[in-house]
Every structure is written in C-alpha cells, then in structure tokens.
Amino acid sequence: MNVMLTSVGRRAYMVKYFKEVLGNNGKVFVCNSDDKSIAFKYADEKVISPLIYDSNYIPFLLEYCKENRIDIVISLFDIDLLMLAKHKKQFEEIGTKVIVSDPSIVEVCNDKWKTYKFLTDNDFHAPMSFLDMNEVIEKISEGKLSYPIVVKPRYGCGSISVAIAYDEEDLRYLTKKANEDIANSYLKYESSVTTDKVIYQECLKGQEYGADIINDLTGKTQNVIVRKKLAMRSGETDIAQLVDEQNIKETLVRLGKTTKHIANMDCDIFMVNGIPYILEMNARFGGGYPFSHMGGCNLPKAIVEWAKGKTVDKDTISARTGITGYKEIYITEI
Incomplete structure (x- = not known):
C-alpha cells in the first residue's frame, strides 16, 4: 500500500509514523508547494506540487497518484482539506482513497464563525463570538460582555494574528492589524469569500x-x-x-x-x-x-x-x- 501526505510542511513525524506502519509493504510519498520541508528527508518519494489554489493542483495530484499507484491520500493542512474533499470522487475513480471529511464539515471547521454556529446549534458550549466589532463595543457598554476580547482571523490557522484586546483602543488596532495580516498571507484565499474576515470571542478563563x-x-x-x-x-x-x-x-x-x-x-x-x-x-x-x-x-x-x-x-x-x-x-x- 502506498500513502501520500499532501501539504506535509514540517510534520516529519507523520512520515515516520506511516513508514513504521507500512514497513516493506509500501511507500510513503509526500508533496509540498516548495522544498523547504524537513519531511522530504524521511519520505520514500517526494515531489513539489503547484500551490493549492492553482488550477493545476488537482490535475497534478490525480496524475501523480495514478502514475505512482497511490492508495491513500491524507492532507495535513486546513486549506488543502477542502480542495481535496471537493474532488474526492475523482480520486476514487483512479483507485485512490482520500481520507477527508465531507466538504460541509471541513467548511465548518475552517470557518470559525461556522464553527461557533454549528456548536451552539447542536447544544455544545462555545465562547461567545461576533463578526462585528461595533457589536462587541455595544455589548461591552451594555455590560453583556467584558474585556479582554480575543481577536483573530475568521479563517485562521497556526495562531496567525491571534491577539487579545484589553480595551477599545486595542480592539480597533488589532482589528486593523488582523485584516492587514490576512491580506498579506495565504489566509487571503479562504477569506476572500466574505467581507467579515475577523472574528471576536470572549476570553475564557480555565x-x-x-x-x-x-x-x-x-x-x-x-x-x-x-x-x-x-x-x-x-x-x-x-x-x-x-x-x-x-x-x-x-x-x-x-x-x-x-x-x-x-x-x-x-x-x-x-x-x-x-x-x-x-x-x-x-x-x-x-x-x-x-x-x-x-x-x-x-x-x-x-x-x-x-x-x-x-x-x-x-x-x-x-x-x-x-x-x-x-x-x-x-x-x-x-
């Protein structure tokens, strides 16, 4: 059995885990959008792929999986998950099983606002969350919410631009900074679907x-x-x-x-x-x-x-x- 880990980044330990499982009965393949990945050192085979949002990304993976008889594909990166989930059937047609959840669940996980709504709609406890900075300021003035407030990208990962606001001045500055950080990073791709790119959450103590x-x-x-x-x-x-x-x-x-x-x-x-x-x-x-x-x-x-x-x-x-x-x-x- 051959396993391919996409968007492998620095998770070399995942390569090692799968190699231990496969032993001499298969290979671990990895791909990344550049060669700055320590996982390349430990994989049996490695390849540099197009960027996830490149129109050639999925065709490239399909061809590579077909040529190398890849049985399983597993992504280690949030943005990659949704792309693979949407094309899962195409991989099945060439005999490759993509280990990924349905697109609807991936979207719930990647979008922190959808996460909040999903959790509260299903009677789970979650920190109060808001998309409108002015609503946060209003709730605080009414005594229904209090500082500190967590400010972070709605489609964030890796703690990029996650910060805590202790007063209104902080809140306004961190909102501006988060939007700038989103615009200057890969977060801009998923965030492009909405104008509400920042989410605000109560800061839980526990x-x-x-x-x-x-x-x-x-x-x-x-x-x-x-x-x-x-x-x-x-x-x-x-x-x-x-x-x-x-x-x-x-x-x-x-x-x-x-x-x-x-x-x-x-x-x-x-x-x-x-x-x-x-x-x-x-x-x-x-x-x-x-x-x-x-x-x-x-x-x-x-x-x-x-x-x-x-x-x-x-x-x-x-x-x-x-x-x-x-x-x-x-x-x-x-």
Whole structure:
C-alpha cells in the first residue's frame, strides 16, 4: 500500500509514523508547494506540487497518484482539506482513497464563525463570538460582555494574528492589524469569500485541553483521547499530559457522532467551572497528535487497516493516561 501526505510542511513525524506502519509493504510519498520541508528527508518519494489554489493542483495530484499507484491520500493542512474533499470522487475513480471529511464539515471547521454556529446549534458550549466589532463595543457598554476580547482571523490557522484586546483602543488596532495580516498571507484565499474576515470571542478563563476525536472511515466515532495542555508554542501544544477527563470525553464523543467526520478531528477545549467549552475544530491530524501516539494510539495504522477493509481493535486507537510529553527541537542537516 502506498500513502501520500499532501501539504506535509514540517510534520516529519507523520512520515515516520506511516513508514513504521507500512514497513516493506509500501511507500510513503509526500508533496509540498516548495522544498523547504524537513519531511522530504524521511519520505520514500517526494515531489513539489503547484500551490493549492492553482488550477493545476488537482490535475497534478490525480496524475501523480495514478502514475505512482497511490492508495491513500491524507492532507495535513486546513486549506488543502477542502480542495481535496471537493474532488474526492475523482480520486476514487483512479483507485485512490482520500481520507477527508465531507466538504460541509471541513467548511465548518475552517470557518470559525461556522464553527461557533454549528456548536451552539447542536447544544455544545462555545465562547461567545461576533463578526462585528461595533457589536462587541455595544455589548461591552451594555455590560453583556467584558474585556479582554480575543481577536483573530475568521479563517485562521497556526495562531496567525491571534491577539487579545484589553480595551477599545486595542480592539480597533488589532482589528486593523488582523485584516492587514490576512491580506498579506495565504489566509487571503479562504477569506476572500466574505467581507467579515475577523472574528471576536470572549476570553475564557480555565484550563485548556486538546483532544483527538477518532472516527473510522465511515464516520463512526471509535474513541476520544484527551490531553491537558501545559505549554504552547506558535499555536501548537508543546507540553501536555494525557488525562482521563470523562466530562470532556463524553462531550467529544457526542461531537464526533454529530460531525460524522472521517479519521481524526483535532479539538481545543477550555474547562470552565466544570463545563467543557469547545474553541476549535480541525478536521485533520493536529500538532497535538504526537502526544496521543506517544501514549500508544496508532491512528496511522488504524487508517491503513480500515482502508484495507479490516477491523481495528480498540487498543490500537487508545492511549495510556497519566503520562506527560515534551516536544524537542532538533537541527537536521539535509
């Protein structure tokens, strides 16, 4: 079996995980829009692809998958997910299975306003969110909301331009800055569909958690692994402890059954006075997955087995609790 990871970026560990699973029974292929990817060092085969929004991107991938007999395609980047989800059937026609959720769920995850509406419409707790800065100012003057306020791109990822406003002056400046950052980054592509490019959220006070909601390839929820975030760096979990938080787990099992997403959904949660509030949903492997893997969960193996039509035992997608993991920084010569 051959596996291809698209928009692989710096997630070399995902290449290693899949190579361990495949052994001598397949290859791991990777692609990225440039060669500045450490994952290229570890993959069996690598290729530079057109940019995601280039009209040649999907035709390029289809041809590459056909030529190299790729069985599974998995994207590691939010923007890429929607593009692949919309062309999933074309890949199936050449014998390649794209491990991605339905476009409607990917859109809910990528658009933080749709995330908020989806969560509240389905009776999940989420931080109060707004698209209109003036509405935020009005709510604060009425005493229905208070500073600090989180200001961030509506279609953001990687903590780009996420900031906290402590007063109205901050709020206005950070709104202007967020719009400028969006215009000068890849966020401009997804953000182009709306004039409301910035979202405002109440700043929750509580313990932050991350989680992997694991569904099989038919969208049935199989398990939830929860980690307590102890330190963050550039929007990703740097230090975390795997924990048994039943309140969070029960909430996320219900979320997984509601989304019916495919494979992993990476979530951010705040526990406020014993109530789980869901902040973010990412329909892919997130930066916190290595902690689940460290604890014994092997989702890459499960995906490969499910793709073969085999059953996967619960131990394969479970993790030990009570252990703490630290990410390290290595310098690698290429």
